[in-house]
Amino acid sequence: MPAVSLNPSGPALVAEARRIFTARFGRAPTQLVRAPGRVNLIGEHLDYNYGPVLPLAIEPQILFATAPNGLECVRLWSAVFGEGCEISLTEPLMRGEPGWSNYIRGVLAGWQRSGRTLPGFDAVIVSDLPAGGGLSSSAALEVGMATLLEALTGAPLIPEEKALLCQRAEHDFAGLPCGFMDQFACVFGRADHLLLLDCRSRETTLIPWTADDLVFLVIDTQVKHDLATSAYAERRRTCEAAAHRLGVTSLRDWPEARLSEAESLLDAVAFRRVRHVVTEIARTFAAASAIRTGAWSELGRLMFASHDSLRDDYEVSCAELDEVVRLTQELGEAGGVLGCRMTGGGFGGSAIALVRREQLGWVWERLRSAYMCRFPRGVKFIVTRAADGASVLFSSQ
Numbered sequence: 001m002p003a004v005s006l007n008p009s010g011p012a013l014v015a016e017a018r019r020i021f022t023a024r025f026g027r028a029p030t031q032l033v034r035a036p037g038r039v040n041l042i043g044e045h046l047d048y049n050y051g052p053v054l055p056l057a058i059e060p061q062i063l064f065a066t067a068p069n070g071l072e073c074v075r076l077w078s079a080v081f082g083e084g085c086e087i088s089l090t091e092p093l094m095r096g097e098p099g100w101s102n103y104i105r106g107v108l109a110g111w112q113r114s115g116r117t118l119p120g121f122d123a124v125i126v127s128d129l130p131a132g133g134g135l136s137s138s139a140a141l142e143v144g145m146a147t148l149l150e151a152l153t154g155a156p157l158i159p160e161e162k163a164l165l166c167q168r169a170e171h172d173f174a175g176l177p178c179g180f181m182d183q184f185a186c187v188f189g190r191a192d193h194l195l196l197l198d199c200r201s202r203e204t205t206l207i208p209w210t211a212d213d214l215v216f217l218v219i220d221t222q223v224k225h226d227l228a229t230s231a232y233a234e235r236r237r238t239c240e241a242a243a244h245r246l247g248v249t250s251l252r253d254w255p256e257a258r259l260s261e262a263e264s265l266l267d268a269v270a271f272r273r274v275r276h277v278v279t280e281i282a283r284t285f286a287a288a289s290a291i292r293t294g295a296w297s298e299l300g301r302l303m304f305a306s307h308d309s310l311r312d313d314y315e316v317s318c319a320e321l322d323e324v325v326r327l328t329q330e331l332g333e334a335g336g337v338l339g340c341r342m343t344g345g346g347f348g349g350s351a352i353a354l355v356r357r358e359q360l361g362w363v364w365e366r367l368r369s370a371y372m373c374r375f376p377r378g379v380k381f382i383v384t385r386a387a388d389g390a391s392v393l394f395s396s397q
């Protein structure tokens with residue numbers, strides 16, 4: 001059997017967080033919070049173009065065990081990276097080492113900026129969410145930290161404000177000009193629901209997932225190409241410049257019926273980027289309808305079409321992701337796969353496939369062996385349901 005995480009290790013992870021906290025800090029934690037990763041079913045590179053996106057929070061998660069320390073500092077230990085750090089609360093919060101602490105520093109800074117008191121605390125971080133797997137471990141770190149601060153201070157943020165504070169942490173402290181899909185998914189996700197998020201109005205609609213015979217299979221290629229951050233920023237700039245050239249606030253406002261007109265106004269590369277965005281917006285709304293009406297084959301078809309567009313027009317895929325999608329396409333519906341596409345920013349990371357539960361074993365066996373013929377590093381599988389957004393698991397206050 002390949003590396004498959006069928007039931008992410010919820011209770012074991014909680015026990016581990018408590019145990020490590022007590023061992024490191026010599027007392028029991030007073031709060032435990034969790035924050036999930038996410039996959040995006042469809043609607044890629046649309047959030048910063050004000051389009052619709054359709055993510056779900058997933059079962060793999062980051063857990064924080066914490067307690068106040070009565071000091072003017074935050075002491076962190078990451079069991080994931082096997083390292084810790086101390087952040088002073090008497091000096092201005094700035095970027096620092098280690099790299100992962102910046103997501104946390106950014107949230108602490110946002111919390112301060114909002115005029116709230118920042119107490120000193122100790123925290124241990126454990127996780128069964130792969131870091132760098134395109135499953136938004138960074139958003140989970142941010143939203144988990146904001147949830148921890150809410151639990152410690154008893155002062156909840158408005159959920160939308162919380163997601164936006166976390167997005168800003170990523171901009172200012174991690175240098176990625178991301179949209180807010182990941183943070184919204186981590187805050188607003190709901191068990192057995194997809195989240196239709198309109199990134200223009202910020203309206204969130206939960207759509208029940210009723211297909212019990214279908215599972216979400218996340219296929220982690222375990223690669224991350226160096227290009228990821230710079231190419232992401234470059235795609236965003238290209239879209240904003242194209243919108244400007246077309247005389248609209250964002251590409252959300254350019255109708256599909258006017259694509260040929262856009263072609264005459266833009267250079268070839270910019271036009272392909274615009275074509276991805278405009279057609280992906282239509283696919284995402286169509287996918288939301290397909291889920292509501294139970295048109296699962298249609299949903300799968302839209303996922304494959306989304307991948308083609310990301311590969312050819314938006315050019316954010318890579319050989320590993322293309323191979324996963326090609327193999328699933330070969331299997332097709334008869335072989336148990338309805339649809340598959342890269343998910344998240346791209347240039348590595350994960351793909352998401354919609355697979356018939358009864359054919360799951362066969363699908364991952366086939367995928368694993370065929371993929372390894374070209375890429376010996378192999379893939380990792382996660383089978384997940386849609387999970388709840390970040391929450392407090394335990395609070396002694």
Ligand code: GLA
Pocket residue numbers: 040043044045046047048178179180181182344345346
């Ligand atoms: C990354 C970003 C998101 C979004 C996706 C692409 O995950 O953090 O804001 O833009 O890429 O859809």
